Ligand SMILES: [Zn+2]
């Protein structure tokens with residue numbers, strides 16, 4: 310298998326990596342030009358820079374890089390690389406219901422090309438390493454995922470985001486107490502989230518960072534992407550969620566295949582009248598792999 314078609318590695322010749330963190334996120338030290346140079350070398354046509362913005366002052370992305378700095382850095386890079394790679398000024402906003410008003414206010418007063426809403430596992434969460442084993446032991450699977458999934462459903466229902474990032478990122482924290490196989494056996498747990506995506510027109514992200522983490526599959530799995538399509542979902546996107554240079558475009562080939570096999574012909578990463586799309590490459594439909 311050549312590098313160009315290896316689904317679990319750094320991909321080549323794809324139209325978009327829709328989720329990237331630079332040194333303007335507290336958990337990344339990658340200058341934007343490093344991604345842009347890799348994009349040119351690997352034939353990735355478009356990048357969405359989606360640095361973190363948090364709304365809880367206990368977290369470093371609360372005030373790590375201000376909007377003006379992020380906007381200027383990304384826009385200037387987009388000009389430097391014009392004609393070689395397209396660079397979108399995006400954001401990954403951490404969603405919690407208790408901060409929904411602040412998220413809304415931020416999005417109303419700051420213009421991004423693209424906004425991902427994501428639920429992360431915070432200090433108060435039952436999924437942190439010190440608590441997760443006891444939490445899993447004392448609850449049913451439905452009860453275990455509920456705190457995370459309820460928050461994700463609220464993020465979708467808020468209508469604030471173009472795309473919901475890593476829909477079941479909680480897989481990372483539940484492993485090995487609960488495996489991806491356990492979740493695959495309970496697809497009904499995902500139904501409220503998928504229906505909310507369909508009803509609000511919010512895009513589902515196929516986040517390929519899970520392929521380099523313990524879950525060893527995308528967030529969410531290809532089966533959930535297919536179920537979203539079957540329920541009427543029409544907007545799907547893909548991103549590597551890279552925080553390091555060697556994670557750029559990692560596993561994206563697999564993410565594109567998941568979209569193609571679910572019946573999608575293109576990625577759509579903006580909502581409403583400003584929907585932006587890129588066609589899937591023909592090879593994503595090949596049966597191999
Ligand atoms: Zn995230």
Ligand SMILES: [Zn+2]
Nearest residue numbers: 328330401550
């Ligand atoms: Zn991210």
